[in-house]
Amino acid sequence: MAVILRQVIPDGTKWGEKAHVFPHWLNLEFGQDLIAPGSIKFDYATQGAHFDELKPGIFIVPEVNGNSSWFDSIFYINQRTGSNTIDSPSTATFSGVSLRKLLEGIRWMPAIGSTYIDSEGFRYTNASPGDVIKAGVENFWSRAKKRFKDPVRWIAAVNTSPASKWAYRLDEIIQPTTAVSEIIERYQELGVATARFYGFHLNCGHYDWYVNDPIRDKTDSVQLKVGVNLINAEYSESDTELITALLVKGAPDPFPPEG
Numbered sequence: 001m002a003v004i005l006r007q008v009i010p011d012g013t014k015w016g017e018k019a020h021v022f023p024h025w026l027n028l029e030f031g032q033d034l035i036a037p038g039s040i041k042f043d044y045a046t047q048g049a050h051f052d053e054l055k056p057g058i059f060i061v062p063e064v065n066g067n068s069s070w071f072d073s074i075f076y077i078n079q080r081t082g083s084n085t086i087d088s089p090s091t092a093t094f095s096g097v098s099l100r101k102l103l104e105g106i107r108w109m110p111a112i113g114s115t116y117i118d119s120e121g122f123r124y125t126n127a128s129p130g131d132v133i134k135a136g137v138e139n140f141w142s143r144a145k146k147r148f149k150d151p152v153r154w155i156a157a158v159n160t161s162p163a164s165k166w167a168y169r170l171d172e173i174i175q176p177t178t179a180v181s182e183i184i185e186r187y188q189e190l191g192v193a194t195a196r197f198y199g200f201h202l203n204c205g206h207y208d209w210y211v212n213d214p215i216r217d218k219t220d221s222v223q224l225k226v227g228v229n230l231i232n233a234e235y236s237e238s239d240t241e242l243i244t245a246l247l248v249k250g251a252p253d254p255f256p257p258e259g
Helices: 097-105 129-148 179-190 207-213
Strands: 002-008 017-022 025-031 038-045 059-062 074-080 093-099 122-125 157-160 170-173 194-200 200-203 229-237 242-249
Touching: 002 025, 038 074, 093 097, 097 129, 097 179, 097 194, 122 129, 129 157, 129 179, 129 200, 179 194, 179 200
Parallel strands: 157 200
Antiparallel strands: 002 017, 002 059, 025 038, 025 229, 038 093, 059 074, 074 093, 122 170, 194 200, 229 242
């Protein structure tokens, strides 16, 4: 089973633009979003391919047998550790977080230029949990578009289930500065909703789908879709192929594949 890390550049589409390949990793560990945001960590050879392009601020996706199209697969690299001394080790360590972790910076706030903050916050009446989550992202988009002329490309879209699919309706008041991630976590604790990233699309669904969906047959292939924690992955490389050994554990798929 071949595994590489690949840079992906947000461009406003679901999957973004594929860029540099990083094949020379060691000690790769990552976990998808299940209850809390996932993370990634790996060592990379300083003489490895495109090492100079591997830096904090980029997005990467683990590709397993050429496939990068699965839930919570994109990570934001936010840290590099290593040494610059003469006897520096031949590898550097990189770590990052899933897109859902970045939702901590997406907050409900007044419009750009406003000098008034309503102490009663943003009101939603008889709304589905998915609509509330979507409203928080759209509130941020409206400010980002006006100030930066860009709709935050690492969230290409927010998809919610049809109104008839939600078992709960909410009357909600969101206080300014509240993060979208806080609302998702609260809805999960209440058992009414969750949200996952499929590429750069944020998908909102009823929480029952998330925890009770029957486990699909994974006999013939490893399906890296939901709740997968890759806890160990080593590689050896020859001039013919990249050979890997994976230890994975998984969970059910809460959302049906998109048509």
